[in-house]
Amino acid sequence: xxxxxxxxxxxxxxxxxxxxxxxxxxxxxxxxxxxxxxxxxxxxxxxxxxxxxxxxxxxxxxxxxxxxxxxxxxxxxxxxxxxxxxxxxxxxxxxxxxxxxxxxxxxxxxxxxxxxxxxxxxxxxxxxxxxxxxxxxxxxxxxxxxxxxxxxxxxxxxxxxxxxxxxxxxxxxxxxxxxxxxxxxxxxxxxxxxxxxxxxxxxxxxxxxxxxxxxxxxxxxxxxxxxxxxxxxxxxxxxxxxxxxxxxxxxxxxxxxxxxxxxxxxxxxxxxxxxxxxxxxxxxxxxxxxxxxxxxxxxxxxxxxxxxxxxxxxxxxxxxxxxxxxxxxxxxxxxxxxxxxxxxxxxxxxxxxxxxxxxxxxxxxxxxxxxxxxxxxxxxxxxxxxxxxxxxxxxxxxxxxxxxxxxxxxxxxxxxxxxxxxxxxxxxxxxxxxxxxxxxxxxxxxxxxxxxxxxxxxxxxxxxxxxxxxxxxxxxx
Amino acid sequence: xxxxxxxxxxxxxxxxxxxxxxxxxxxxxxxxxxxxxxxxxxxxxxxxxxxxxxxxxxxxxxxxxxxxxxxxxxxxxxxxxxxxxxxxxxxxxxxxxxxxxxxxxxxxxxxxxxxxxxxxxxxxxxxxxxxxxxxxxxxxxxxxxxxxxxxxxxxxxxxxxxxxxxxxxxxxxxxxxxxxxxxxxxxxxxxxxxxxxxxxxxxxxxxxxxxxxxxxxxxxxxxxxxxxxxxxxxxxxxxxx
Numbered sequence: 001x002x003x004x005x006x007x008x009x010x011x012x013x014x015x016x017x018x019x020x021x022x023x024x025x026x027x028x029x030x031x032x033x034x035x036x037x038x039x040x041x042x043x044x045x046x047x048x049x050x051x052x053x054x055x056x057x058x059x060x061x062x063x064x065x066x067x068x069x070x071x072x073x074x075x076x077x078x079x080x081x082x083x084x085x086x087x088x089x090x091x092x093x094x095x096x097x098x099x100x101x102x103x104x105x106x107x108x109x110x111x112x113x114x115x116x117x118x119x120x121x122x123x124x125x126x127x128x129x130x131x132x133x134x135x136x137x138x139x140x141x142x143x144x145x146x147x148x149x150x151x152x153x154x155x156x157x158x159x160x161x162x163x164x165x166x167x168x169x170x171x172x173x174x175x176x177x178x179x180x181x182x183x184x185x186x187x188x189x190x191x192x193x194x195x196x197x198x199x200x201x202x203x204x205x206x207x208x209x210x211x212x213x214x215x216x217x218x219x220x221x222x223x224x225x226x227x228x229x230x231x232x233x234x235x236x237x238x239x240x241x242x243x244x245x246x247x248x249x250x251x252x253x254x255x256x257x258x259x260x261x262x263x264x265x266x267x268x269x270x271x272x273x274x275x276x277x278x279x280x281x282x283x284x285x286x287x288x289x290x291x292x293x294x295x296x297x298x299x300x301x302x303x304x305x306x307x308x309x310x311x312x313x314x315x316x317x318x319x320x321x322x323x324x325x326x327x328x329x330x331x332x333x334x335x336x337x338x339x340x341x342x343x344x345x346x347x348x349x350x351x352x353x354x355x356x357x358x359x360x361x362x363x364x365x366x367x368x369x370x371x372x373x374x375x376x377x378x379x380x381x382x383x384x385x386x387x388x389x390x391x392x393x394x395x396x397x398x399x400x401x402x403x404x405x406x407x408x409x410x411x412x413x414x415x416x417x418x419x420x421x422x423x424x425x426x427x428x429x430x431x432x433x434x435x436x437x438x439x440x441x442x443x444x445x446x447x448x449x450x451x452x453x454x455x456x457x458x459x460x461x462x463x464x465x466x467x468x469x470x471x472x473x474x475x476x477x
Numbered sequence: 478x479x480x481x482x483x484x485x486x487x488x489x490x491x492x493x494x495x496x497x498x499x500x501x502x503x504x505x506x507x508x509x510x511x512x513x514x515x516x517x518x519x520x521x522x523x524x525x526x527x528x529x530x531x532x533x534x535x536x537x538x539x540x541x542x543x544x545x546x547x548x549x550x551x552x553x554x555x556x557x558x559x560x561x562x563x564x565x566x567x568x569x570x571x572x573x574x575x576x577x578x579x580x581x582x583x584x585x586x587x588x589x590x591x592x593x594x595x596x597x598x599x600x601x602x603x604x605x606x607x608x609x610x611x612x613x614x615x616x617x618x619x620x621x622x623x624x625x626x627x628x629x630x631x632x633x634x635x636x637x638x639x640x641x642x643x644x645x646x647x648x649x650x651x652x653x654x655x656x657x658x659x660x661x662x663x664x665x666x667x668x669x670x671x672x673x674x675x676x677x678x679x680x681x682x683x684x685x686x687x688x689x690x691x692x693x694x695x696x697x698x699x700x701x702x703x704x705x706x707x708x709x710x711x712x713x714x715x716x717x718x
Contacts, residue, residue: 102646130650133629135597135611137604138647159646162601163682170679175525178540178700179676185605185701227608230615243616244484247491250617254502261506261555264605266700267542275547276504299484306480473603476644 002051003348004201004412006405009426010057012042015066018058022047025054026073032329033413034422035079037087038435046411046422051348053411065090075329078444101158101476115142116154122146126458130159137472145458153453153461155446160476168436173425174199174271174401180423181266184440184474186227189220189265190416191438191474194423197350197412199271202425203402208273209395210352211387215278216256216265218380218387221417223252225373225380226297228469232370233304235462236313244300248293255289258282273398280393287388294381301374314367318452318464321364330448332419332441334468337372338364344415354383364452366460369467376417404431418442418470440474491616496708505703506541506555509534513574515552520545526669526676536561536698537569537672562697562710569672569696584694585661586716592624593715594634595665596658598651601677602641605701606668610640613704620708623717631655636663639693642670642677648684655691664693665714667707669700 013021022045026032030047037043037060047054068091069076080091082100091097098114117125123144130138138159144152164183168176180195181188193213200207207213226249233241253263260268260276268276278286304310322339324330335342336358343358359375361368406429414421419441426434449468456464493499501507511517511533520529523545528538534545534553546553563569564581583589599607613620614627628634631654643651655664666688669675677683697710 130647131598131654135599135607135627137599137602137607138650159650160599160601160641160644161646161682162642162644162677163680164677167677167680178525178542182603182605182670182676185603186608188605240481240485243491244488246612246615247488247617250491250612250615258502258504261504261543262541263609263703264701266605275543296484296487299480299487303478303481303484471604473601 002053003350004197004410005053006201006204006408006410007053007055009407009409010055012057012059015058015061018043018045018056019066019069021056022069030054032073032075033420034424034437034439035076035083036437037083037089038426040434041087043083043089046424048348055409055411060087060089064088065092067092068094070094074327077328078447099158101161113156115156116144116152118144123151139472141461143453143458143461148457148459150453150456150458150461153450155450157446157472157476160473162473162477164477165436165438169433173433173436177267177270181264183438183477184442184471185264186224186471187220187416187418187421187440187474189216189269190414190421191423191440192269193217194412194414194421194438196269196271197414198410198423198425199401201412202404202408202410202427204405205272205399205402206351207271208399209277209397210350211391212274212278212397213269214353215384215387216268217414218383219252219256220265222377222380222384223249223256224417225377226252228466229301229304229370229373231466231469232366232463235466236310238304238307238310241300241304241310244296248296248300251289251293255286258285270398272401273396275398277397278391278393283388283391283393287385290381290384294378297374297377297381305371305374311367313463314370315365316363317366317460318456318467319363319365320448320452322362324448324451328444328447330445332415332445333369333372333376333417334419334445334448336360337368338362342419344413344420348413350414366463366467404433406431416441419445438477440471442470442472442475446470446475492619493617496618496705497712499705501557501559501703501705503557505557505559506543506546507558507703507706508561508578509536509539509553509555509571510576511571511573512552515573517552517573520549520553523548526678533570533572533575535570537566537669537696538675539698540669540675540700559703559705560709561699561706562695562713564695564714566672566696569698581695581710581713583714583716584663588661589635589715590717592626593636593711594626594628595636595638595711596631596634596654597627597638597640598647598654600639600641600647600651601644601683602668602670606640606670606699609699609701609704610638610667610707613707618704618708620711623708623712623715625711625715631657632659634658635661636665638665638667639671640667642674642683643685643687645682645684648687651687655687663695664691665695665697665711666693667697668702669698672696672698675700
């Protein structure tokens, strides 16, 4: 089984070999999936290619510094910054070493944070946040503008940092579903599924009820995409779209509540299977509801994308180039809207998952990200409908987890509605958990928003931001 | 145009006619009920957030994961009742045999009964409570019909509505926002994380000193709080007729 995957703890390489191997893997077309330091004073690098995963590790350098990989491979930017912040390992020559979640030791106050500044009298700065004008999570955005044009956007997060990775190590790791669901509450199912799969891989006991899990995952995707189309409507004062899509989202998430009790699918999945199965009657209701939703989504979206004033705001706004997507390792929706078919359902299929072909759109603008959502809503509803059609109502819903494997690392990859979610868990020789790592696509994808804003009017920031709709807490953990 | 008309006709009338009395799907886990005289001790170590004690279930700690209900359905049932909010922390503890929540006493009904404006601060919130608070204003729940608004500027509001367990890095911004609200002002805690720190209470990256310095006047439990709970809670709190 390739995903989720259990691998024996890799032998740490010599540092020189480690970095040489990394360069070789990248030149062979491997994709950087994660790069992080651990409490055992090791640096890990995870790569993927053709569904295969490669994990390498090396001890922290004795000098506590090494030659930064970021100038050569920008995809390392965020990871190297975090490695420096968490463990003080200095990537020498990193173009812009700043804190990620907490302030670096030398900066005592937030005011000391090294924002990019300009003395030019032609430029002005706009600072927004951490408390924003709406009901959203906190983050700070600092724009450098020339007139209405954004020359540079700096996104400084960390306000949401809750130390969640450490909390996974308190008590029994098998009972952390409620925490996994709170990594990013809008991706409760995506993250909880990744958590469940990682534990199941570690105990070599495949989970039950995979079709129900996929139904949950695709319903979350459809619901969140509907929420985003509604929000995009709000931000361009297209009130019809705002209300049509908000009502459709309510219908989808209320259908989740009818099964598991939570509109966000919290408490639905559990390690070993699901807490709440779907019976014949529930399946019939869900199928009928989703068919109605599907038809109404088409009506509403065709109306929205056929409206010239909507198109004039979406078209060519906030363009993210495919070259930037590849260079930074941006995944999921933001990548697919820029022509890069990055989708874990294609790249790292899960057991019992049907073959999958992602949509890609090439223009990379707000229009592409909005249209992609429309396409994916229909696609996700169709996946749910076909899973419901084949659903075995007698199938078991939950299996017991076996004992954890010693000295191993389990890796699970799930395509959440934003993109690639990766959870990793490591055990020692006594089968105790050493560390738990999670990666939300937002951590990397925020850079995409910053780049998309360049040369865009500052008044278009809300729709650009909404078109990415990245997670603050998923990035800050 | 024809698509828009089709969409508008299918859309129909989406507003819930009366969100204060409407029913909710029976699978919604709301206000818990515990059988009178039940022995809760075997369930105490089971609860992931320590919400169960001899006294009952503390909705301020409960994340509504349903583990206790699935384990002992004959003792505990979470009722499809979204009227879960309380005006004091102690009232969130549901004792065995308790069948409904005590009434919320509006602190200043003469000032607030016609309109009530809030400023939301998300401080470590996972975006579930934030979305449910946002949904309270949407076409279905339409909290605006009661004169309740979530405003951008704290200067224009009567209360801060807090979501999230208060991350260290947001403690200062939360305090500054609260200080910017003109008196008289209120603190509303929305969701289990805001009320008690929830699943994050034991983290060293959480700073609850704001809650210790200022007393909240309204507590809306849930993980996340359901929009109907939010509408009911704030409507009761403002003292609308």
